[in-house]
Amino acid sequence: MMDAALIDARGLNKSFGTIPILRGIDLSVAPGVAAMIIGRNGAGKSTLIRLLAGLSAPTTGEAMLFGASSRTLDAASRRRFAIVTHQSFLYPNLTARENLQFYGDLYGVPDSLNAVPKWIERVGLAFAADTRVRTFSRGMEQRLTLARAMMTRPDVLLMDEPFAALDADGVALVASLLREAIARRCAVVLTAHQPVAIDGLKFDLYEIVRGRLLDTSREPLAASFRAQQTG
Amino acid sequence: MAGFVAVLRKDLRLELRTGESTIALVALSLLILVVLVFALDPVGGVRDAATAAGALWVALIFAGMVGSTRAMLSERDHGCIRALLLSPIDRGALYAAKLLAAFIFMAVAEAAAVLLMVLFFNLDFDSRLLRLAPIIALGALGFSALATLLAAISGRIRAGDLLLPLLAVPMFVPALIAGVKASGAALSGAPFDAFAQWIKILVAFDVIFLTTGYLLFEHAIAED
Numbered sequence: 330m331m332d333a334a335l336i337d338a339r340g341l342n343k344s345f346g347t348i349p350i351l352r353g354i355d356l357s358v359a360p361g362v363a364a365m366i367i368g369r370n371g372a373g374k375s376t377l378i379r380l381l382a383g384l385s386a387p388t389t390g391e392a393m394l395f396g397a398s399s400r401t402l403d404a405a406s407r408r409r410f411a412i413v414t415h416q417s418f419l420y421p422n423l424t425a426r427e428n429l430q431f432y433g434d435l436y437g438v439p440d441s442l443n444a445v446p447k448w449i450e451r452v453g454l455a456f457a458a459d460t461r462v463r464t465f466s467r468g469m470e471q472r473l474t475l476a477r478a479m480m481t482r483p484d485v486l487l488m489d490e491p492f493a494a495l496d497a498d499g500v501a502l503v504a505s506l507l508r509e510a511i512a513r514r515c516a517v518v519l520t521a522h523q524p525v526a527i528d529g530l531k532f533d534l535y536e537i538v539r540g541r542l543l544d545t546s547r548e549p550l551a552a553s554f555r556a557q558q559t560g
Numbered sequence: 561m562a563g564f565v566a567v568l569r570k571d572l573r574l575e576l577r578t579g580e581s582t583i584a585l586v587a588l589s590l591l592i593l594v595v596l597v598f599a600l601d602p603v604g605g606v607r608d609a610a611t612a613a614g615a616l617w618v619a620l621i622f623a624g625m626v627g628s629t630r631a632m633l634s635e636r637d638h639g640c641i642r643a644l645l646l647s648p649i650d651r652g653a654l655y656a657a658k659l660l661a662a663f664i665f666m667a668v669a670e671a672a673a674v675l676l677m678v679l680f681f682n683l684d685f686d687s688r689l690l691r692l693a694p695i696i697a698l699g700a701l702g703f704s705a706l707a708t709l710l711a712a713i714s715g716r717i718r719a720g721d722l723l724l725p726l727l728a729v730p731m732f733v734p735a736l737i738a739g740v741k742a743s744g745a746a747l748s749g750a751p752f753d754a755f756a757q758w759i760k761i762l763v764a765f766d767v768i769f770l771t772t773g774y775l776l777f778e779h780a781i782a783e784d
Binding site for chain 2: 382383384404405407408410412414416417418419420421422423427431432434435436437
C-alpha cells in the first residue's frame with residue numbers, strides 16, 4: 330500500500346490580477362520521494378513553492394501538507410516542515426551561531442546548544458560562526474540557510490533553487506543533505522532552472538511550461554532541457 | 561512560551577547590538593521637545609505642568625510610531641517575517657513578543673524624554689515624576705499594542721510607513737486626552753483622586769487594544 334502524500338496540490342491556480350501564473354497544478358509527493366520541478370525564469374516555480382508552503386493563497390484549488398491545508402497548519406505540523414527560498418530568513422545583524430540558535434529555540438530543536446555548532450561545521454562555516462551574517466557572501470548565506478532548514482529534521486522540505494549561488498562543494502553539500510533527508514523519508518519538492526543529477530538520488534521530474542505542470546515521465550521535456558540532459 | 565522568549569530575546573539582542581531603535585526614539589523625542597519648547601514659548605516664560613505633559617505625550621506618540629515600525633521592519637529584512645509565519649510559534653505569542661520589545665524600546669525613550677522635559681520646562685526633580693511613571697507606562701503600553709498591530713498591516717503594503725500615523729493617531733486620541741490630563745494633574749501635584757478617572761480610561765484603552773491585537777494579529781500579518 331502506498332504511503333499517503335505529505336505534499337499534495339489539487340487543481341492549483343494562481344493569478345496576479347488578470348495574469349494567470351499557475352494553471353491547474355496537481356502534484357503529490359509521498360514520504361521518501363523527491364520531486365524536481367524545472368522551468369525557465371518566470372515560469373511560476375517560486376509561486377508554486379510559496380503556494381505549497383502556505384505563504385500565498387491560491388486563486389482556486391488547494392495546497393496541502395500532512396493532509397491539511399497549508400494555510401492553516403497547526404503548530405505541530407509547522408514544526409515538521411522547512412523551506413529554502415531566495416530569501417534567507419536570516420537576521421543580518423546576528424551571527425551565524427545566533428541565527429541558528431534562534432531558529433533552534435523557535436522550533437524546539439532538542440539539545441540545540443550542541444546541534445548549532447554541529448550544523449555550522451556541517452555546512453562549512455565554522456570559520457565564520459561568530460561573524461554577523463550581513464558580512465556573508467551569497468554562497469555563505471545559502472549554506473547557513475540550508476543549516477537553518479535542515480537542523481529541524483523536517484518531514485517536508487520545500488527548496489526553491491537550492492543550488493543557486495553555491496560552488497561545487499556547496500552543490501555537493503546540498504546533494505548529501507538531500508540524500509539524508511530522503512533516507513529518513515522526508516518528502517521533498519525542489520525547483521531548478523534545469524535538471525540536476527545527484528548520485529544516489531532519483532527525482533520525479535516535472536517541468537512548468539506557461540503555468541502548467543508537465544510530468545516528464547509522460548510528457549517529453551522541452552527541447553532545450555532535453556539537449557542539456559543528453560549533452 | 562519558548563517561541564515568545566526566543567523572539568523577544570532576539571529583538572533585544574539586535575537592539576543592544578545596533579541601538580537603532582532606541583537611538584532613533586531618543587533623538588526623535590529630543591527633537592520634538594526642542595521644537596515644542598521654542599514653538600510654545602520662545603522667549604522663556606513660565607512653563608506649566610499641563611504644557612509639559614502635552615509635549616511629553618506628543619513625543620511619546622511619534623517615538624512610539626518609529627519604535628513599532630522599526631520592530632516590524634527588522635522582520636521584513638531577508639523575509640524573516642515569513643520564517644516566523646511558517647514556524648510553530650503561536651501568533652498571539654509572536655504579537656506579545658513584538659509588543660513587549662516595542663514597549664521596552666519606547667520605555668527607554670520615554671525615560672529620556674521625561675528627563676529632557678524636566679530640563680526644558682523648568683520642572684523640579686521630585687516625587688511628582690514618580691507619579692508620572694505609571695501614567696506614561698500605561699500610555700506606552702497602549703500605544704505599543706495599537707501600533708504593533710497597525711505596523712503589521714502597514715508593513716505589507718507600499719508606502720505603509722505613511723499609513724501607520726494616519727491610522728494610529730486618530731485611534732489613539734481617547735488615550736491621548738486621558739494621558740495628557742492625568743500627566744498634567746500628576747505633575748501639578750493634584751491628589752490621585754483628581755485624575756483617577758483618566759487612569760481608568762488609559763487602562764480600558766490598554767485592555768481593548770491588547771485584546772484586539774492578540775486576536776487580530778494573525779490576520780493582520782498573514783500574506784495574501
